[in-house]
Amino acid sequence: MYAYDKYDQAMVDARVEEFRDQAQRRLDGKLSEDQFKPLRLMNGLYLQLHAYMLRVAVPYGTLNSRQMHALADIADKYDRGYGHFTTRQNIQYNWIKLEDAGDILADLAAVEMHAIQTSGNCIRNISSDHFAGAAQDELVDPRPYAELLRQWSSFHPEFMYLPRKFKIAVIASDTDRAAMRLHDIGIQIVKNDAGELGASFYVGGGMGRTPMIAPNIREFVPLDQLITYSEACLRVYNRYGRRDNKYKARIKILVHELGAEEYTRQVEEEFAHLLGQGIEPPIAELGRIKTFFTDPEFADGAKTVDRSDPDFALWVDRNTHRHKHDSYVSAVISLKPVGGIPGDATAEQMHLMAQLARDYSFDELRVMHTQNIVLPHVRIEDLHALWTALDEAGLGTPNLDRIGDIIACPGLDYCSLANARSIPLAQKISQRFTANGKEDTLGELKLKISGCINACGHHHAGHIGILGVDKKGVENYQLLLGGSEAEDTSLAKITGPGFSEDGIVDAVETAADVYLSQREDGERFLDTYRRIGMAPFKEALYG
């Protein structure tokens, strides 16, 4: 994985000093709260309902064991002994004191980590495929391109005060595991007819209150123009994105209002101009970065497991993913125990995951946008030992992509924007579907919960989505069906009037039952919904 050189280290160290200085000037009264707010946000510090929240960047979701140990230490030292993995492959701490923030950033810098641009109206942490470098179906490892974009976007002087936040995802496989088309810019690394690698650009996707699927604006950008093209996309947005209304300020609104064709024309014009400005990094830099992402030394070994223990066999079937080397798999550690808080891990669990990564996965871990952790390169013959250790620590839940593998935002339990709680709902749903035994029969069913229309819980992209709203002072939950964040991206539709907290759990079960009674061979919930449409679900829910 990528390692800092003296330049990268000097930059994060300078950032720590800058933040300490800014925090001191805030305390001295030289900076007003309004002036300080965007500065602390660009260092990941939010003021939430009960305390400050710190969001730490995990670039393209990749971590080593030393970094994971450091994250655990921060949870112990500065928080309440746990952290929360997020849908942007980051980690958040919910109980931070402002006066500790500088020291935390220094602890992070010591392990080549930071909280730079994890919030604010700037380019955020670049996300990627959590199976990058391991998946059997990828063209190349997408992370070197994400790393190049990380460097370009870090402290970019022109793009620190964009109309709104800006999220970029990079994938390199036709299977989309990063919700690429629901990003401000989604990039797929592709090969053209001449066999050259390039970047296909999708611009103007997003969730939030106006969900949109990004259109493709250019099928092939040569790799030695990747940064220049990105800069053109951003400059057009910075100049013409709406600033009169924060709810209409994301690039998706600009692309929608101009039309993809006109936006593309403006980008191409800016791109033609910028090509003459010499802003592209030397192509040797991409070569240098790629040397950090070469394959570890895989060794041949067993290709199957002993299935005599049914619990182990179930976990292998559910929670492992095909690897490009046939003696390995990628193993998913579920952070969704039944009745638990999606994405939370204790410091002890983080230490254990770090140790297991060292023992079994070439010292590497990934954060998934679905709030789980991946050990990307596990020898099939080590799986039983790995599973045994995970299971003992409460990390062996076999529910990847099942109804219990819920994405949920922090909701009204933590977030100052939320209208409703998300976490208790996730807990009730996972308990209900375990108790009634239906999780097993339902198969793949992605359920996502947001506690307000900002959609941090990705409810638009859930096979089943739940949106919490405030109805005359009472929490109310809308049900949505038919979303997908995968390569068949679609936006979920609202079924009808909302439900109470208990009513929504019943409604989810009713929708699941419609699927179970109507499904044809091999159909997932989403496939059945797409075939039969909303009507049978509405009938069962409201009829």
Next chain:
Amino acid sequence: MVDILRFRDDEAVDHAAVTVDSFVEQTNANAVRIEPSDDARDLIPHLAQIHLVEVNFPVFGDGRGYSAARILREAGYTGEIRAVGDVLVDQIGNMKRCGFDAFEPDAPLDPADVKAALNRWPEVYQESADSRTPIWNLRHE
């Protein structure tokens, strides 16, 4: 405390800047003020006669002025580009990178804070309108 910070040796323009609209009609003006919604590219045909471009920041969170400055530098403009308005010490480093070489903030800046802000970054990651060499070029020299 200072009122105008200039990083140029030439004489400052001593009269008020005009709006882009009146500039385009008024052939003898040499100082012009850009508002966030103005298109800096409208000035490009006239750059030879311009000595000062003021870029107004009514609120520091509106970042359009950063693009305006870079566009003028990319077009070869060598006169003064002055950031005026809600210009704060934590933004001037990036403004300088985008081609600003003078600052006229609404509220005066502490010179010690200015010095710290402008010397903050040992290197830079990306190309901009200043003369600094990006890290990715330093790595492959």
